[in-house]
Every structure is written in structure tokens, then in C-alpha cells.
Amino acid sequence: MTGMDIRSVIDGFDAARSRIEDMVQDGQDFADVPAKVAGRINALHPKRLNLVVSDVIVETATTRTLRLTSPDGGLPPFLAGQYVNLFVTVDGVNTSRPYAISSAPQDRGHYDLTVRKIGQGFVSPYLVDQIQPGAHLTSTGPMGSFYVNPIHHGRDLVFLAGGSGVAPAISMIRDIAARQLPVRFHLIYGSRRSDDVIFDAALRDLEDQHDFLTVTRVMSEPEAGYKDRTGFIDAALISDLCTPLDRKTVYLCGPPAMNTFCGAELRKTGMPDKRVHIEANGPPVAPQLREGWPDTTSVDQSVTVTVSGRGSFQTTAGEPLLNALERNGYEAENACRSGECSLCRVKVLSGEVFSPSEAKLRQSDRRFGWVHSCVAYPLSDIEILL
Amino acid sequence: MKDFDAIVIGAGNGGLSAAVALQRGGMQTLLLERHNIPGGCATSFVRGDYEFEVALHQLSGLGTEKQPAVLRHVFDSLGVTDKVTFIEEHHLYRYAVPGVIDITLPASVSGIVQTLSTEFPEEADAIQKFMDLCEVITLETYMALPNARRSGDPDVLKRNCRNFVKYGLKSTQDVMDEFFISPVLKAVLGGYWGYAGQPLDRLPFSDLGVMLYAYAAMKPWHIEGGSQALSNALLESFLEAGGDVRFNCGAEKILTEGGGVSAVRTEHGDVFTCNQVVSNASSVLTYNQLLDRPELAKNAREDFKSRRMGVSGFVLYMGLDCTPEDLGLEAATNFIATTIDDKQQYARSKGFEDPLGCLFTCYTVGDKTMAPQGKSVAALMCLQYGEPWDSIAPEEYAATKFAYAEKLIALAENVIPNFRQHIEEIEIGTPVTMMRYLNTPGGAIYGFDQTIAEHGAVRDRVRPVDGLHLAGSWTGMGGFQPTYQAGAAVAASILRKQNTKGNAA
Numbered sequence: 001m002t003g004m005d006i007r008s009v010i011d012g013f014d015a016a017r018s019r020i021e022d023m024v025q026d027g028q029d030f031a032d033v034p035a036k037v038a039g040r041i042n043a044l045h046p047k048r049l050n051l052v053v054s055d056v057i058v059e060t061a062t063t064r065t066l067r068l069t070s071p072d073g074g075l076p077p078f079l080a081g082q083y084v085n086l087f088v089t090v091d092g093v094n095t096s097r098p099y100a101i102s103s104a105p106q107d108r109g110h111y112d113l114t115v116r117k118i119g120q121g122f123v124s125p126y127l128v129d130q131i132q133p134g135a136h137l138t139s140t141g142p143m144g145s146f147y148v149n150p151i152h153h154g155r156d157l158v159f160l161a162g163g164s165g166v167a168p169a170i171s172m173i174r175d176i177a178a179r180q181l182p183v184r185f186h187l188i189y190g191s192r193r194s195d196d197v198i199f200d201a202a203l204r205d206l207e208d209q210h211d212f213l214t215v216t217r218v219m220s221e222p223e224a225g226y227k228d229r230t231g232f233i234d235a236a237l238i239s240d241l242c243t244p245l246d247r248k249t250v251y252l253c254g255p256p257a258m259n260t261f262c263g264a265e266l267r268k269t270g271m272p273d274k275r276v277h278i279e280a281n282g283p284p285v286a287p288q289l290r291e292g293w294p295d296t297t298s299v300d301q302s303v304t305v306t307v308s309g310r311g312s313f314q315t316t317a318g319e320p321l322l323n324a325l326e327r328n329g330y331e332a333e334n335a336c337r338s339g340e341c342s343l344c345r346v347k348v349l350s351g352e353v354f355s356p357s358e359a360k361l362r363q364s365d366r367r368f369g370w371v372h373s374c375v376a377y378p379l380s381d382i383e384i385l386l
Numbered sequence: 387m388k389d390f391d392a393i394v395i396g397a398g399n400g401g402l403s404a405a406v407a408l409q410r411g412g413m414q415t416l417l418l419e420r421h422n423i424p425g426g427c428a429t430s431f432v433r434g435d436y437e438f439e440v441a442l443h444q445l446s447g448l449g450t451e452k453q454p455a456v457l458r459h460v461f462d463s464l465g466v467t468d469k470v471t472f473i474e475e476h477h478l479y480r481y482a483v484p485g486v487i488d489i490t491l492p493a494s495v496s497g498i499v500q501t502l503s504t505e506f507p508e509e510a511d512a513i514q515k516f517m518d519l520c521e522v523i524t525l526e527t528y529m530a531l532p533n534a535r536r537s538g539d540p541d542v543l544k545r546n547c548r549n550f551v552k553y554g555l556k557s558t559q560d561v562m563d564e565f566f567i568s569p570v571l572k573a574v575l576g577g578y579w580g581y582a583g584q585p586l587d588r589l590p591f592s593d594l595g596v597m598l599y600a601y602a603a604m605k606p607w608h609i610e611g612g613s614q615a616l617s618n619a620l621l622e623s624f625l626e627a628g629g630d631v632r633f634n635c636g637a638e639k640i641l642t643e644g645g646g647v648s649a650v651r652t653e654h655g656d657v658f659t660c661n662q663v664v665s666n667a668s669s670v671l672t673y674n675q676l677l678d679r680p681e682l683a684k685n686a687r688e689d690f691k692s693r694r695m696g697v698s699g700f701v702l703y704m705g706l707d708c709t710p711e712d713l714g715l716e717a718a719t720n721f722i723a724t725t726i727d728d729k730q731q732y733a734r735s736k737g738f739e740d741p742l743g744c745l746f747t748c749y750t751v752g753d754k755t756m757a758p759q760g761k762s763v764a765a766l767m768c769l770q771y772g773e774p775w776d777s778i779a780p781e782e783y784a785a786t787k788f789a790y791a792e793k794l795i796a797l798a799e800n801v802i803p804n805f806r807q808h809i810e811e812i813e814i815g816t817p818v819t820m821m822r823y824l825n826t827p828g829g830a831i832y833g834f835d836q837t838i839a840e841h842g843a844v845r846d847r848v849r850p851v852d853g854l855h856l857a858g859s860w861t862g863m864g865g866f867q868p869t870y871q872a873g874a875a876v877a878a879s880i881l882r883k884q885n886t887k888g889n890a891a
């Protein structure tokens with residue numbers, strides 16, 4: 001038998017204790033809460049999605065749309081413009097690539113991914129040439145911040161697309177149409193030739209049906225006799241089509257070279273960076289041309305990467321660390337493969353690593369040696385913590 | 387022979403400080419974290435040119451280099467003080483309700499007394515007395531009260547903790563009513579209620595009094611590079627001491643043998659044996675899901691029934707293309723409301739009706755490193771429970787989030803006109819976001835509701851499993867200072883026992 005609790009001398013102690021007893025009466029033990037939390041998170045932000053290819057749609061000679069459904073039931077909602085990272089095994093290497101969802105968020109039964117084959121590519125040729133209906137694939141949940149943000153993007157939207165960069169654009173257009181949003185949308189779409197235009201018919205239909213939409217096609221390598229706009233999407237063309245620019249928001253999504261070029265052209269028009277949103281598109285094509293890359297190091301220089309406590313392998317300075325890890329059988333979480341999402345973060349314990357401007361590192365990551373492996377280049381032998 | 391002396395589950399503030407202290411104390415420690423980054427709440431993320439602090443508004447309890455306070459000593463012992471740069475804030479906060487009051491409190495006790503006495507001259511004496519009370523109640527809470535409780539003598543408690551005995555467990559509202567006449571003055575001094583998540587009539591006075599004094603006397607601080615810098619520094623210290631860490635590696639089960647912990651199984655199926663487990667996950671998750679035999683934690687679950695799920699937050703992380711001066715901001719911390727009534731403000735945290743009170747923190751006021759020159763980062767936040775979000779269907783989630791963000795912006799623009807036009811980057815965190823990143827029920831950010839019945843002096847410790855310890859906001863006060871201290875304290879008690887055992891053997 002214990003005596004009186006000495007804390008009873010504190011004013012309010014006894015009252016608080018009896019309050020506790022009252023609370024027990026209508027309280028709960030939260031036994032079902034962990035499962036509820038997990039279910040809630042999984043419905044919105046699943047870590048992985050199991051997908052089945054229900055259809056492969058031929059868009060152009062080099063482009064296919066993979067229609068993906070979930071054998072587990074519904075797919076999580078997404079914002080038009082977002083992507084999923086698709087995991088694949090190519091030539092025995094487990095790797096992945098991010099692809100924008102081209103279908104409308106309102107089509108909850110499937111995601112369409114529209115993939116264009118890249119000449120030197122590792123994954124896109126596999127997806128375009130080899131994937132058949134019935135194939136099983138895995139992806140991340142939808143992610144990314146390349147979407148129409150109603151808070152500050154305004155109502156006058158311009159989208160500069162190149163090649164497969166039209167994928168997020170058409171999702172945005174379909175979304176705007178379905179929700180009847182009070183915006184105007186001008187798609188300026190660059191392709192090489194008219195038989196390279198992805199979603200040509202779908203875009204024509206959408207343009208016929210909806211007043212909010214204007215589509216301008218621009219051919220960079222037009223076939224003989226092509227009548228419409230040709231050349232590149234440059235400052236003159238943008239000003240010509242979009243003046244006045246001052247209240248507009250511009251989205252830009254194309255191959256890396258186009259993103260760089262059009263980004264600079266937009267600046268020439270006087271468009272502030274603030275209202276230009278450029279979608280990520282992989283690691284830099286030529287990291288050695290970036291500011292900070294040492295003159296003394298060639299991209300072919302051989303370096304040794306040691307994964308602390310696990311092993312080591314040889315790679316070259318010019319290969320993104322994440323790719324090298326994957327080729328050598330190591331797995332690192334990742335999604336954007338463009339330096340933005342930070343999921344592929346690893347710690348460099350020793351050696352020198354180049355991080356181009358794509359690497360959206362936290363200030364303190366730089367100080368403590370963390371890098372984003374998808375856009376990290378080992379300039380010397382390195383040891384990392386994985 | 388066990389694989390590790392101790393395993394720490396979760397690299398939030400409590401987990402990190404426990405892990406560092408254990409490893410530095412000589413115990414071989416494994417730290418498991420389900421995300422790819424240490425910090426839990428104490429983190430930041432990058433969008434465009436901006437880096438956004440996720441959770442830390444003002445760090446309390448640090449003191450200055452010349453007059454170090456408790457938290458600086460903790461950081462010293464963890465070996466991180468020299469690894470980060472602390473930035474002193476010179477204002478406590480601005481409290482603005484249009485048409486009623488707009489006042490900025492300096493970050494010192496005498497400054498507060500002076501500022502408020504000028505504004506409320508007829509209550510000058512009471513203001514001084516109130517701040518004196520905050521000071522003594524802080525000292526009693528941290529020093530005299532634990533000693534008195536150990537003594538087991540009610541007279542010692544009465545004699546050495548006179549102020550705590552009289553005021554400690556009263557509601558802050560009751561104490562304010564005893565001291566002051568002006569409801570505006572009460573509201574201004576009670577401004578920090580939001581940091582505890584409970585309105586003044588439910589918040590124990592010792593919580594608010596200690597908080598107010600801790601910020602005023604020991605200064606509010608920012609960390610260069612945000613709280614992530616401190617999380618990274620703690621991890622660095624842990625690794626330097628020889629600790630093992632696994633990221634992207636959640637703990638799936640805490641395994642027991644004969645009522646004591648024996649091992650931890652990870653989500654990847656690895657099993658690591660150990661004698662001590664410190665869980666930085668919520669107590670709800672730890673006892674209801676992680677523990678292999680939940681029946682061992684019957685007491686804990688009975689105890690849960692007397693607790694209520696705590697509040698979460700709705701936050702806009704914003705990169706602005708202007709300076710704080712352009713927005714007329716002098717203080718980093720701005721409490722903005724359309725009513726001085728905290729109860730009405732709190733009531734709105736339970737649904738989607740227009741918020742009445744919010745916090746606009748402009749980090750760039752003190753720390754110029756989080757945004758490019760000429761630009762700023764800010765977080766705009768209001769309290770919100772997770773519960774209303776339970777009824778939002780997944781496909782309605784985004785629209786609900788944007789609609790509520792509009793309301794919050796409109797509220798803040800009452801005091802900071804037109805900042806919307808400066809938004810260059812914006813990211814929205816809802817209670818569901820907090821749930822996702824913290825894995826806490828309801829996305830709770832301070833643990834259970836910190837009412838009087840939740841106060842540490844009222845509760846008894848529940849410790850159902852030998853060798854299983856909790857460190858974090860679920861077994862004490864939430865917030866940065868309390869959780870860093872909780873982790874260090876748990877580690878200290880484990881080390882103490884370990885050493886006594888070691889000596890006896």
C-alpha cells in the first residue's frame with residue numbers, strides 16, 4: 001500500500017488525475033491507428049506500384065504509349081504534369097527512368113506513359129521495342145512539382161514542348177478540359193518533322209473541342225513543302241506568339257538541349273525566371289562542360305568506387321554515380337534521376353565528387369559531404385556510405 | 387554476444403541525440419531510419435533556388451556563448467556545437483491583429499517588460515511580476531521539482547517549489563486572469579500557445595511560462611542551413627564515434643524474449659540482436675505495431691485511453707522574390723490573427739473553415755543563406771488536426787489542399803499585404819504530409835494533446851518492456867528543445883544502468 005502521492009500538494013494535481021480517469025472512459029487505445037496511417041499514406045503516396053501493361057499504342061515510329069493498369073485495384077491520384085519512375089531490368093541491370101503521365105488525372109483506371117526512343121539510350125529502346133501487353137512493371141507513386149499550381153501560376157499558361165515533352169502537356173490539357181478550369185493554354189510544340197509529332201490527332205481534336213486551347217506546331221527539320229512554322233522555338237517566335245508575356249506562366253519540357261536553349265531564349269524576351277518552370281530531364285549530357293569540372297580530369301578517366309563495408313568497382317569520372325552503382329549490382333533508392341528529388345542521396349566518406357547545378361543539394365549536405373548520386377561524378381577514387 | 391549494445395529506431399531529434407549519446411558513451415549503437423535522411427521533422431528540402439526549413443521556427447533553451455543554457459550543454463556533450471552555426475534572433479515575435487494591436491516583443495525579459503509597460507502602462511507592475519513568475523517557475527520545473535519528487539517528502543515539495551505548487555498545473559488562462567485586466571495584453575503574452583498546440587485555458591501554465599522565459603532569457607535561435615544542418619551534424623558525430631546507421635531501413639518488429647527486448651527486425655528482413663532499444667517512433671506505433679507481443683504493453687495501451695491525439699499543422703513553404711524589408715517585416719516570427727481569442731482560433735484547427743490565426747515565419751530575417759540575395763524564404767502555418775483530412779477522398783486531396791492554402795494566404799495578407807504576388811516557389815504540407823514523413827498518427831507534430839492532464843508532473847511513467855525506451859514527443863513535451871533533451875536523457879539513464887551493472891560484475 002503506497003501512501004498519498006506527494007504531488008497532491010500541487011494545486012490542480014488531484015483534479016488532473018481525476019480528469020485522466022474521466023478521459024479513460026471515452027478514450028481509445030489506438031490499436032487500429034498504425035494500420036490506418038499506413039493505409040492512408042499508401043492511398044496517396046505508395047512507395048511502389050505494381051503495374052500491368054494493358055496496351056501498347058504506337059504514336060510515331062519512335063514513340064509508344066504504354067497503358068498501365070494496376071492488378072491491385074485503383075491507382076493513386078496525381079496532378080497533371082507529374083511523373084512516375086519506372087523500374088526495369090535491362091541487360092541484367094536493375095535501373096529505372098522517370099516518365100511523365102500523359103493521361104488525364106480523371107482517368108483513374110490507368111496511367112499512360114509515352115516513351116520516345118533515344119538513339120544512345122539504355123532504357124527507352126527497351127521500353128519502345130520490347131514491352132508487350134501483359135508485361136509486369138513496377139514504379140514509384142506519382143511525384144514531382146511540375147504541375148499547374150493554382151496559387152501563383154495565374155490563368156494564362158504557355159507550354160513549350162519538344163519531342164516526348166508533350167506528355168505532361170497533354171495531361172494538363174486533358175485535366176483543364178475535364179475540370180473546365182478558367183485558364184487559357186497555348187501549347188507551342190517543337191518536332192523534327194510532321195511524322196514525328198506525338199498526339200497529333202488527339203491535339204487536333206482537343207483544339208477543335210475547347211476554346212481555351214491553342215496549339216502551334218514548329219518543325220525543326222521540315223519535309224519539303226511544309227507550310228507552317230519551322231525552325232527552333234526562339235525568342236522571336238515566343239514574342240511573336242505570346243506577347244504580352246507579362247502575366248503569363250511558361251512551362252518548358254523537352255530534351256536537355258532544348259531546355260537549355262529555350263530557357264535562354266525566354267530570358268531574352270524579358271520573361272522573369274520566376275514565371276518559367278522547366279521540367280528536369282536527366283543528368284547533364286556533358287558534365288565536363290559545366291562550371292566547376294576540373295580541366296585536368298577527362299570523362300574517361302578510370303576511378304575506383306568503394307561502397308563502405310560492401311565492396312568496390314571501377315567506373316569512369318563521366319558516368320553518373322547512380323548508373324555506375326546499378327551496373328555493379330548496388331541498389332539506391334531514386335526517382336527523378338535529375339538531381340531534384342534527393343532520394344538517391346549518399347554520403348561521400350573520402351575522395352572528390354563533382355556536383356553540377358542540377359544537384360539540388362541542401363546547404364548542410366555540401367558541408368557534410370552528401371551528394372545526389374544520380375548527378376554525382378567521381379573525380380577521384382572515392383568511398384561512399386550507401 | 388549481441389550484434390549491438392543498443393538499437394535506436396528513428397533518426398528524429400530524440401533518436402539522433404540518444405544514438406549519439408549512447409555511442410559516445412561507449413555502447414555500440416545501430417541507428418535505423420526509414421527515410422534516406424536524418425532529422426525527422428528537423429529537415430529541409432530544396433525547390434529551385436530556395437531551401438525550406440520544415441519544422442523549426444525558433445530554437446529555445448540554447449543561451450548565448452557567454453551564458454550557455456541547458457541545450458548548449460547538451461549539444462556540447464553530443465559534440466555538435468562546433469559543427470553548426472547558430473544565429474541569434476533579436477525579436478521574440480510580432481503579434482498582430484488588425485484594428486486591435488500590432489506589437490513586436492524584443493528577445494529579452496527586460497525588453498518585454500519595457501515594451502509591454504509602454505503599451506499597457508496601468509499594468510506595468512503586473513507585467514514585471516508575471517515575467518518574474520515565469521523565471522522562477524522555469525527554475526523550479528527543471529531543478530527543484532525533480533529533486534523534491536526524489537525526496538518523497540511533500541513538505542520539501544511545498545517549500546522548494548512554492549510557485550510550481552501554486553501555478554504550475556493551473557491553466558495559463560487562469561494565471562493570466564489573476565495577473566492582468568486587458569484581454570489584449572493576455573493575448574500578446576500568450577502568443578506562444580500555438581507552439582504547444584493548446585489554447586490558454588487548456589495549456590498548463592508551467593508549459594507556457596517556461597517557454598516564454600526560455601525564449602526571452604536564453605534567446606530564440608535559428609540554425610544556418612536550417613535544422614537539417616543540426617541533424618547532419620548529429621549524424622556526423624554519431625559516425626565519428628563509430629556508430630552504424632542504415633537509411634531507407636525501417637524497423638518492422640521489436641523482438642522480445644522473456645518480457646525484455648532481444649532484437650529488432652528491419653523491413654528488409656534482417657534481424658539484429660541487442661539488449662536496449664530506443665524508439666523515436668510514436669508510442670502508439672511502438673507499442674501497437676512494432677512490439678512483437680503487443681499484450682506486453684497492456685499498461686501502455688490502457689494509458690493511451692487517457693490521452694488524445696495531438697494537433698498537426700498545415701504549412702505553406704514559400705520562396706518569395708523580395709526581401710523581408712520589402713514586406714515590412716522586422717521580426718522573423720509573426721503571429722497573425724483576426725481575433726485575439728485563442729479559443730476561437732484553436733476551434734478552427736478541427737475543420738476546414740477559414741483559419742483565424744496563423745504564424746508567418748520569415749527565416750531570411752536572420753539567415754540570409756536559405757535564399758538567393760534579394761529573395762526570402764517563409765513558412766506560413768496554422769494548426770490543424772489530422773482528423774478532418776480522414777474524410778477527404780484521395781482524388782479530392784489536392785483540391786482541398788489548394789483551397790485551404792488560399793484561405794491561409796488571405797488571412798496572412800491582412801497583415802502582410804500582397805505577398806502572394808512575390809511567390810516564386812510554393813510547397814504545401816498538410817497533416818497528411820506530416821503523417822507521411824513522420825509516420826505519426828494524425829500527422830501529430832507535438833505528440834498527444836499537451837493539456838494539463840498530459841503534464842509530466844501529473845503522469846506516471848509506463849515502462850512495459852525491459853530494455854525498451856521511448857525518446858521523443860510522445861512521452862514528454864513536443865518541440866525541438868524538449869526532444870533533443872529527451873533523447874540525451876534516455877541515453878544517460880541507459881548508460882547509468884549499464885555502468886552500474888558493469889561495475890557490479
Ligand SMILES: Cc1cc2nc3c(=O)[nH]c(=O)nc-3n(C[C@H](O)[C@H](O)[C@H](O)COP(=O)(O)OP(=O)(O)OC[C@H]3O[C@@H](n4cnc5c(N)ncnc54)[C@H](O)[C@@H]3O)c2cc1C
Nearest residue numbers: 097098099100115116120121122123124164167280281319
Ligand atoms: C521528370 C521526367 C519526366 C520524363 N518524362 C518523359 C516522358 O514522358 N517521355 C519520355 O520519352 N521521356 C521522359 N523523360 C526522359 C526519360 O526519363 C529518359 O531519360 C529517356 O527515356 C532516356 O532514357 P534512356 O535510358 O533511353 O537513355 P539514357 O541511357 O539515360 O541516356 C540519355 C542520354 O544521356 C546520355 N548518357 C547516358 N549515359 C550517360 C553518361 N554516363 N554520361 C553522360 N551522358 C550519358 C546518352 O548518351 C543519351 O544521350 C522524363 C525525364 C524526367 C526527369
Ligand code: FES
Nearest residue numbers: 337339341342374
Ligand atoms: S534520383 Fe532524384 S535526386 Fe537523384
